[in-house]
Amino acid sequence: MLNGNSITRERIAAMEPRIRPFVRHTPVLRIDMADFGRPPLGVDLKLECLQHSGSFKARGAFTNLLERLVPKAGVVAASGGNHGAAVAYAAMRLGHKATIFVPEVSPPAKLERIRGYGAELVVGGARYAEALAASESLAQKSGAxxxxxxxxxxxxxxxxxxxLEIEADLPGLxxxxxxxxxxxxxxxxxxWFAGRIRIIAVEPEGAPTLHRAFEAGRPVDAPTEGIAADSLAPKRVGEMMFPIAEAFVERSILVSDDEIIAAQAALWDxxxxxxEPGGAAAFAALLSGRYAPAAGERVAVLVCGANANPARF
Structure with missing residues (x-):
């Protein structure tokens, strides 16, 4: 237990079978970095971009709806797009009303997903923080x-x-x-891993939320700019995650917008x-050389979201 929160391996293990009927066990793809113009290295890509609603967020959405009491007013969420799509999808599957607030920066592909799952969509405000404030106001008024x-x-x-799923897929990582x-x-x-493997954070240079928090020793405001601003640019990291990150995340690596775009293009090509840009950010650290594995190091990259317009590829 960290910082008074029950975010433990035991609780995660108990939750996994409860959400299993509603989420996919996503595949792992082994690649050779030589195919990407880098020195030869076998790397495993965990393709959570193939999850329901297009990102890993479905896991947290279903956990909330199965663990907490959902009132008649339904659920409300603020999102750059992926969380909103996941909550909308989970609510649709479980028969609840959902209202999703997103900022104007959210891309059309994510908005269409949210609408497609039958949620009420409210677009307004320049950034996530404004959508969050609007969602909190509705929750207070409606009881959602x-x-x-x-x-x-x-x-x-x-x-x-x-x-848990990555450990089952990739023992010895x-x-x-x-x-x-x-x-x-x-x-x-x-x-989940609790220090048993090396966890490396990757963030856009324009939205270094965890990087700034590590420097300050606590969550602090950071810039909210860049190509991945819709998914990787809240003002600051969460208070609940920070003590976990301090204990078990080795460091944060920053990547540029150009490096993220190159990673997106390489994954497609x-x-x-x-x-999407946020989904490719972790691969950008490897492709750009900002993270250089040691000899014999077994590395995996989480490709966490695919809610992009296919036409651009």
Whole structure:
């Protein structure tokens, strides 16, 4: 137990079979970095981009809806797009009403997913923080259940089930590269592994939320800019994930927008994987050389989201 929160391996393990009927066991693809113009190295890509609703967020959404009491007013969430799509999908599957608030920066591909799952969609505000404030106001007025994208125990526990799945898929793994926005994904995964493998955070230079938090010793405001701003640019990481990250995340690596774009293009060109910018950020650290594995190091990269417009590929 960390910082008073019940985000433990035991709770994650107990939750996994409960959400299993609703989430996919996503595949792993072994690649050789020589095919990407880098020195030869076998790397495993965990393709969580193939999850229901297009990202890992479905795990946390179902955990919230199965663990918490959902009132008649339904659920409400704020999102850059992926969390909203996941909550909308989970609510549709479980028969609940959902209202999703997104900022104007959210891409059309994500908005169409949310609408397609039957949720009420409210677009407004320049950034995630404004959508969050609007969603909190509606929750207070209506009594709907607020589902936070990353600073919620159930959200972290749900994302932690991905760590459990990765360990089952890749026994003997040394290092896992994980993209960071608010930190729910890396917080849940790090809580599962609890120091048993090396966890490396990867963030856009324009949205260094965990990087700034590590420097300050606590969550602090960071810039919210860049190509991945819709998924990796809240103002700061969550209070619940930070002590987990301090304990179990080795460090944060920053990648540029150009490196993220190159990673997206490479994933499509070489292995025909569509990834949104946030989903490709972790691979960008490896492709760019910003993370250089040691000889014999077994590395995996989490490709965590695919909600991009296929036409651009």
């Amino acid at each position: 259940l607020q589902i936070h994208a990353f600073n919620q125990e159930e959200t972290l526990v749900g994302q932690g089930t991905l760590g 040394d290092t896992l590269l994980v993209a960071v926005g608010g930190g729910g994904l890396i917080g849940g995964i790090a809580a 070489r292995v025909r994987i569509i990834s």
